[in-house]
Amino acid sequence: MMYPFSEVEEKWQKFWDDNQIYKTDFNKIDNKLYSLVMFIYPSGSKLHIGHWYNYGPNDSWARYKKLIGYNVFEPIGYDAFGLPAENYAIKTGVHPYDSTMQNIKDIREQLKRMGCMYDWDAELMTCDPEYYKWNQWLFLQLYKKGLAYRKNAPVNWCPNDQTVLANEQVTANGTCDRCGAVVVQKNLTQWFFKITEYTEELLQGLDTINWPEKTKLMQRNWIGKSVGAEADFKVFGSDEVITVFTTRPDTLYGVTYVVLAPEHPLVDKLTSPEYKNDVNTYREFVKTLSELERTSTIKEKTGIPIGAYAINPVDSKKVPIWIADYALLTYGTGCVMAVPGHDERDFEFARKFALPVKKVILEPGTDADTELLKAYTGTGKMISSDEFNGLDSEIGKQRIIEYLEKRNFGRRKINYRLRDWLISRQRYWGTPIPVIHCPECGIVPVDEKDLPVNLPYEVEFNPSGKSPLTTNADFMNVKCPKCGSDAKRDADTMDTFVDSSWYYFRYLNPHINDAIFDMKKAEDWVPVDMYVGGAEHATMHLLYARFIHKFLRDLGLTQSDEPFRNLLHQGTITNKGAKMSKSKGNVVNPDEFTQKYGSDVFRMYLMFMGPYDLGGDWSDHGISGVDRFVQRTYELFNRFKNLSEKVKTKEKFEIETLNQDEKSIYRKVNHTIKKFEAEINNFRFNTAIASLMELINELKNINNCSKELQLFSLERFAILLAPVAPHLAEECREILGNKESIFMHPLWYSYDEAALVADTVNIAV
RNA sequence: GCCGAAGUGGCGGAAUUGGUAGACGCGCUGGACUCAAAAUCCAGUGGGGCUCACACCUCGUGCCGGUUCGAGUCCGGCCUUCGGUACCA
Numbered sequence: 053m054m055y056p057f058s059e060v061e062e063k064w065q066k067f068w069d070d071n072q073i074y075k076t077d078f079n080k081i082d083n084k085l086y087s088l089v090m091f092i093y094p095s096g097s098k099l100h101i102g103h104w105y106n107y108g109p110n111d112s113w114a115r116y117k118k119l120i121g122y123n124v125f126e127p128i129g130y131d132a133f134g135l136p137a138e139n140y141a142i143k144t145g146v147h148p149y150d151s152t153m154q155n156i157k158d159i160r161e162q163l164k165r166m167g168c169m170y171d172w173d174a175e176l177m178t179c180d181p182e183y184y185k186w187n188q189w190l191f192l193q194l195y196k197k198g199l200a201y202r203k204n205a206p207v208n209w210c211p212n213d214q215t216v217l218a219n220e221q222v223t224a225n226g227t228c229d230r231c232g233a234v235v236v237q238k239n240l241t242q243w244f245f246k247i248t249e250y251t252e253e254l255l256q257g258l259d260t261i262n263w264p265e266k267t268k269l270m271q272r273n274w275i276g277k278s279v280g281a282e283a284d285f286k287v288f289g290s291d292e293v294i295t296v297f298t299t300r301p302d303t304l305y306g307v308t309y310v311v312l313a314p315e316h317p318l319v320d321k322l323t324s325p326e327y328k329n330d331v332n333t334y335r336e337f338v339k340t341l342s343e344l345e346r347t348s349t350i351k352e353k354t355g356i357p358i359g360a361y362a363i364n365p366v367d368s369k370k371v372p373i374w375i376a377d378y379a380l381l382t383y384g385t386g387c388v389m390a391v392p393g394h395d396e397r398d399f400e401f402a403r404k405f406a407l408p409v410k411k412v413i414l415e416p417g418t419d420a421d422t423e424l425l426k427a428y429t430g431t432g433k434m435i436s437s438d439e440f441n442g443l444d445s446e447i448g449k450q451r452i453i454e455y456l457e458k459r460n461f462g463r464r465k466i467n468y469r470l471r472d473w474l475i476s477r478q479r480y481w482g483t484p485i486p487v488i489h490c491p492e493c494g495i496v497p498v499d500e501k502d503l504p505v506n507l508p509y510e511v512e513f514n515p516s517g518k519s520p521l522t523t524n525a526d527f528m529n530v531k532c533p534k535c536g537s538d539a540k541r542d543a544d545t546m547d548t549f550v551d552s553s554w555y556y557f558r559y560l561n562p563h564i565n566d567a568i569f570d571m572k573k574a575e576d577w578v579p580v581d582m583y584v585g586g587a588e589h590a591t592m593h594l595l596y597a598r599f600i601h602k603f604l605r606d607l608g609l610t611q612s613d614e615p616f617r618n619l620l621h622q623g624t625i626t627n628k629g630a631k632m633s634k635s636k637g638n639v640v641n642p643d644e645f646t647q648k649y650g651s652d653v654f655r656m657y658l659m660f661m662g663p664y665d666l667g668g669d670w671s672d673h674g675i676s677g678v679d680r681f682v683q684r685t686y687e688l689f690n691r692f693k694n695l696s697e698k699v700k701t702k703e704k705f706e707i708e709t710l711n712q713d714e715k716s717i718y719r720k721v722n723h724t725i726k727k728f729e730a731e732i733n734n735f736r737f738n739t740a741i742a743s744l745m746e747l748i749n750e751l752k753n754i755n756n757c758s759k760e761l762q763l764f765s766l767e768r769f770a771i772l773l774a775p776v777a778p779h780l781a782e783e784c785r786e787i788l789g790n791k792e793s794i795f796m797h798p799l800w801y802s803y804d805e806a807a808l809v810a811d812t813v814n815i816a817v
Numbered sequence: 818g819c820c821g822a823a824g825u826g827g828c829g830g831a832a833u834u835g836g837u838a839g840a841c842g843c844g845c846u847g848g849a850c851u852c853a854a855a856a857u858c859c860a861g862u863g864g865g866g867c868u869c870a871c872a873c874c875u876c877g878u879g880c881c882g883g884u885u886c887g888a889g890u891c892c893g894g895c896c897u898u899c900g901g902u903a904c905c906a
Binding site for chain 2 (some may be wrong): 090093131134135136207208216217218219220221222266267269270273274276343344345347348349350351382470471473474476477478479547548549552586587588589590591592593623624626629630631633660661662663665666667668669671673674675676677678680681683727730738739741742743744745746749
């Protein structure tokens with residue numbers, strides 16, 4: 053008899069729904085478990101295998117937790133704003149709202165067929181004004197605290213299409229992926245959130261959360277703390293000062309030139325007239341380079357002198373000022389002191405342009421006359437450094453800083469790589485920035501009572517050189533709330549990472565309209581106990597969310613310091629070696645498999661494929677093995693219909709009273725419970741399922757057992773199946789003669805320790 | 818380039834974290850059932866060697882080296898692949 057998965061799954065999904073089994077009682081908090089998955093990005097495509105791989109196994113873990121007694125909250129929602137829907141609109145003319153809503157409708161149906169424990173009352177979508185209103189509110193709070201500010205920042209600009217391009221739309225050659233034109237950098241005034249206000253706390257906080265070490269390490273490196281000093285170089289024949297940041301103040305005597313970022317504002321002031329033309333040409337060239345190209349240590353550096361000189365604060369020597377691609381305005385002060393003798397990049401640059409190399413740190417085992425064949429970047433005795441000669445460079449670092457500070461030529465300084473968060477997007481499909489630009493009053497934030505600023509439906513998406521919202525006059529033209537004169541709204545929208553920075557609060561009460569979230573509920577349910585999502589979010593989303601959480605705490609809205617107590621990454625399921633994405637056209641549709649095998653089989657196959665955190669390349673080879681396992685399971689239970697009505701349940705057996713087959717089955721059942729629990733608790737689903745397969749292989753001798761042991765084994769088998777194949781487990785247990793759903797109340801069996809001891813033990817010598 | 822990972826049979830992977838490498842599954846081979854096929858069930862299955870056979874020997878966890886009585890696991894150096902690199906999310 054074939055397992056009728058389609059009817060069975062429909063039947064139990066309806067039963068769970070009718071009985072509201074997965075509605076969370078938010079008042080029971082002593083055993084609460086907030087299990088969160090990264091929400092769905094619906095403007096690209098429907099659910100794909102990556103989503104299933106994230107959600108299915110995580111639901112199995114949560115189901116296990118529910119069975120052992122946790123009060124689980126498992127929400128799902130839609131990260132509905134974003135670029136792909138807008139690009140789709142430009143291509144096809146289908147409005148982003150329409151395509152997104154259609155996608156959400158389709159995805160919701162797919163999600164329901166997965167059979168996860170979602171609490172549908174908690175469903176939310178970020179493109180709903182009742183959601184993005186609170187993005188705007190959040191913006192206003194940040195603005196009020198001085199943590200939202202405007203400054204110039206470059207964007208990728210396609211001069212042909214007259215539009216801003218996402219990094220993804222720029223090819224490796226620096227051309228527009230639509231029209232092939234060379235992309236340039238263009239400065240626009242844009243909004244930033246001042247995440248750097250929280251840098252040190254974001255760094256320290258990593259020690260308090262249970263996240264994968266690699267993720268914490270990536271965040272640490274992303275924040276990029278470095279301890280060093282700033283040194284002020286006076287510009288020769290000018291009042292201007294060039295301030296550099298260095299981690300190696302001990303090499304200050306080795307400076308032979310100074311480099312400014314080509315876009316540094318001082319370049320205009322300092323370039324001498326005869327260099328102007330070359331400098332301008334060079335600056336145009338640098339605009340075509342990506343940051344990655346500019347900082348690559350393998351690519352040959354470029355640069356030119358600007359005809360000006362700086363004075364080294366320690367020895368008053370005159371050194372030339374250059375501009376070069378590898379100096380970035382966004383890191384440190386945008387100015388670099390170059391020490392070719394002790395920095396590899398500077399060495400290479402000095403070689404190329406015949407700039408002097410000066411040795412000021414002695415590599416142990418060499419002397420002052422040994423020629424430097426490459427930069428020596430280690431520590432050693434200081435030489436050619438006046439009063440600091442002979443000092444160990446580590447001590448010299450401190451002495452030089454003291455020297456600079458005493459003369460007011462510099463100061464101790466900690467620098468971070470982390471930059472403020474640019475949130476302005478010159479796009480339509482996002483949260484409007486709640487700001488009005490008044491010719492009289494300047495920037496006027498929208499009053500909180502006037503939120504939300506609704507995103508209008510009628511706009512022109514086709515690129516016109518300006519943000520799409522400018523094409524809707526009704527939206528753009530407003531009276532200034534302060535003075536009443538004619539004013540304009542901000543035409544930009546927010547980065548969608550703003551939406552995803554606080555949604556875990558909103559799930560608790562997605563529809564309240566008088567607050568961003570219910571503080572009491574949030575205190576009970578946040579931090580999230582387990583957050584599972586892709587490792588590709590390690591540095592951006594997961595850092596932004598931590599920042600916003602800390603900001604909300606400082607507003608007094610929550611007590612906790614961190615949003616996600618535990619974090620795990622499922623691996624990436626690739627297709628032909630590459631991450632699945634609509635733009636690559638290599639998305640695998642899960643429906644094909646769920647229709648053929650059912651959702652339990654598909655879920656189990658994804659879990660059985662390999663370690664959860666590794667993912668792997670997609671292949672459907674092997675799904676038939678899981679299907680066979682399910683068929684054999686169903687067939688096995690059908691041989692024992694209504695057994696529970698004929699036999700009394702027994703909790704434990706005395707091993708000595710059992711025959712040989714009974715003994716090994718009794719052992720296997722108990723051993724499997726132990727093994728399965730240990731594996732699923734740690735998200736090791738592949739071995740958890742392997743243990744169930746071992747169990748059913750053992751159960752082939754079940755006919756030689758007493759009725760009591762048969763019932764004992766099958767009951768336990770059904771419950772072990774429940775987390776990983778919930779529909780099948782319900783059905784099998786019903787076949788045995790049980791009337792109630794497994795998931796109605798906590799239900800788990802412990803194992804008999806005495807059964808685990810084997811008769812003989814092999815010891816390797 | 819930089820930051821973070823991964824590499825084990827024909828394939829996906831397992832190995833209680835330094836102690837019998839290859840659990841479980843796919844595939845394949847042989848057998849049973851069948852007029853036949855499919856499905857199902859049973860047996861075998863890392864390479865090489867030696868055996869009628871049981872057994873036994875030997876090589877083997879990306880590459881090179883090291884530590885150790887003992888290394889898939891630890892250390893150093895590479896190679897390849899993947900994720901991120903601040904406007905895909």
